[in-house]
Amino acid sequence: MGKRGKKGRFFEYRDERNADLLCVFRECVMNSPADESMDEVYQRIVNSKSKRFWVSEEQASKVVSYMMKGNKIDYMSDNKRKMFEEIYIRHENERGKSEHTTIPAGRNNSFSGSPMLLYDIWISKSNNQSDKIKMVQTKITIIAVLTIIFFLRIPYEPYGISSTSPWWTHFTYLFFHGDIIHLLCNSYALWFCLDKKRFSPKIIIPVYLITVAASFIISSPIPIIGISGAIFSIIGINLSAIPTKTNIIYTIIILATGFFVPHISGLTHLVCFIMGFISSVIYRNIKRFKNDYC
DSSP, rough: HHHHHHHOOTTTTTHHHHHHHHHHHHHHHHTTOOOOOOOHHHHHHSSSOOOOSSSOOHHHHHHHHHHTTTTOOSSSHHHHHHHHHHHHHHHHHHTTTTTOOOOOOOOOOOOOOGGGGSSSBBBSSSOOOOHHHHHHHHHHHHHHHHEEEEEEEEOOHHHHHOTOOOOOGGTTGGOOOSSSHHHHHHHHHHHHHHHHTTGGGGHHHHHHHHHHHHHHTTOSSSSOOOOOHHHHHHHHHHHHHHOOOOHHHHHHHHHTTTTTTTTOHHHHHHHHHHHHHHHHHHHHHHHHHHHHHH
């Protein structure tokens, strides 16, 4: 555990961390008294409170679990240790143990702030409760639309994409499904891929456009239908942001399955995944450039 804590980790939300820090820097500089030195400005920046803990959900879970077993985290730097102790306390409070919560290894609960430079990554992409509710509502709406279209018994062949289909089918193919199993599997996957903690409803339109764009690359003699292309676009977006070993292994297995299971277009899944991944990387780099130079 100690060695793992000392290794460098991929910053899942480095862009947001940098933007947050830059915003605080600008605010402190703009509001700085004329007689204040830059060293004093930097000190105010460092002591500014962060919007959230900058640590991945996965890492926070590992460390908290480690602490719950009574293990020490003395191998960490003082600031990082205080951060995880604060997370541990909040975790225990959420479990309804606030009256009995103590810091393992005799640490005291003296950490009252969240200094800007303490944290690596946001513990979740969005802590906006309204966005989370909207995300759930959005998922229910999408699945309801897919279900209604299916039970209207509209023949799907004219709306699927193929090498001979008209151009407009690229905008309709993902709303149709061949049978109830196809619909249920895709609905289930869509529900869990659109994690309300990581995504906001704003991602729906970009995912739709990515999936439409990917469909122009695909050529098939038989009509291709289903929202699985959008699901794999989301998987690509997610992997570009969180390229953990576990995510990579799961993604490879899921993509490979599409090439061996009958009646599944593995190539469509692969193309949509790649498009989602590349689009996310481009977006993140553009955002980083704007944060750094604009």
